[in-house]
Amino acid sequence: MGDTRPPLPPFTRDTALQKVRAAEDGWNGCNPEKVALAYSPDSRWRNRSEFFTGRPAIIAFLTRKWADEREYRLIKELWAFTDNRIAVRFAYEFHDAGGSWFRAYGNENWEFDKHGLMRARHASINDLPITPGERKFQWDRSSPRPADHPGLSDLGL
Template sequence: MASSTQADAGKPPFPPFTLETAKIKVKAAQDMWNTKDPHKVKNGYTTDSIWRNRDTFLKGADEIVEFLTKKWSVENGYRLRKELFAFTENKIAVQFWYEWHDTTGQWYRTYGLEDWTFAADGRMRKRQMSGNDVKISDEERWFKEGVDVNAVDILEKHW
């Protein structure tokens, strides 16, 4: 069973998850994605991981790297927040919000949910993502440079 000692030692929490280790796993994923480095991100997934990202279906580390490289070449200024929604022994569901701008400078906030299934070694073997993009102005942004995404009170924001 995963423990905080295991997490403190720099190892990922492994299934079966507890409330504590599920929260640690979600924030570790958030931090990994916020690096915007596809080669680092792929290390959190099994080599044969399967993904559904909106209308795109992927399988394996090479496709993940290709997808994320393309994603972050378009989604400039990307800043992400993930929060635990629910969990079981080897599954975690998260809600997320991220902001980015396109090449014209138009800002967007993406709202969504993800469904994750983990292998025994703590890496994700299945990821399903559903999300919607909403145009926002610079003034409406939550995750401006210098703002800790974890400090933003999402519940108090006007949707």
């Protein structure tokens, strides 16, 4: 396998933080084909109540997700890490086709192969309806979250 996605395990606090920010930036780009490259070809996922395996399934899932979740903006925060595993908590905001806004809260557990590709992703997520005035993630969607934008803990989330 020629694909590598640094930083590679075993993770330190600094490299785990880099991995989390890279994932956040990738997902905020809302490009399913590009995001799928961060996962091993046989990556196993649980997302809410959906279970699937492999990059084609990841691309199909993300394509559907970002068609339904408009104006998507995500913040991830490192929770814990070990040699080849990282746990994150996250929140993202989006609106549906009818214009109703939501904030989704969740936790993910990630496991990486020796090439730095995620081979397992387990996500638990809950949605909360919000008003447009309650939105907290309002940076320009054409770029990653600005470095000076508050994280989840700073926002009280």
